[in-house]
Amino acid sequence: xxxxxxxxxxxxxxxxxxxxxxxxxxxxxxxxxxxxxxxxxxxxxxxxxxxxxxxxxxxxxxxxxxxxxxxxxxxxxxxxxxxxxxxxxxxxxxxxxxxxxxxxxxxxxxxxxxxxxxxxxxxxxxxxxxxxxxxxx
Ligand code: ZN
Numbered sequence: 001x002x003x004x005x006x007x008x009x010x011x012x013x014x015x016x017x018x019x020x021x022x023x024x025x026x027x028x029x030x031x032x033x034x035x036x037x038x039x040x041x042x043x044x045x046x047x048x049x050x051x052x053x054x055x056x057x058x059x060x061x062x063x064x065x066x067x068x069x070x071x072x073x074x075x076x077x078x079x080x081x082x083x084x085x086x087x088x089x090x091x092x093x094x095x096x097x098x099x100x101x102x103x104x105x106x107x108x109x110x111x112x113x114x115x116x117x118x119x120x121x122x123x124x125x126x127x128x129x130x131x132x133x134x135x136x137x
Contacts, residue, residue, distance in 0.1 A: 001093040007083035007113075007131050008046075008053035012066050013075050016045045016058045023047050023054065037110050042066050044110045055081075055110065079117070081129035087114050090130045094118065106132070
């Protein structure tokens with residue numbers, strides 16, 4: 001199993017429309033993509049900083065995980081995502097080592113990445129995603 005870099009940080013926000021101007025006007029980053037991921041009941045906005053992206057997440061459903069997260073903890077960092085050449089390999093190895101998985105197999109995330117989440121119970125409180133870019137193969 002190999003993790004190569006931090007692919008992105010996921011940040012839960014109440015509103016993309018209200019938070020994008022902060023990243024653009026205050027931090028000088030450029031939002032290069034807005035995408036709805038129906039599966040996960042979110043709308044995402046992406047910024048790039050070096051090799052790493054910032055993924056803003058707005059809930060499209062009051063019952064969605066992002067809506068619930070904000071209700072409990074307010075806006076803020078939601079998850080960290082590590083890039084790997086093989087999500088399947090990561091999941092196999094981590095489950096063998098006793099790490100609890102949310103996704104037992106890779107699924108499709110934003111930007112066409114194959115993604116899977118590890119359970120925060122096993123990661124010292126950090127919701128952790130591993131993702132692989134099938135276009136980089
Ligand atoms: Zn993510």
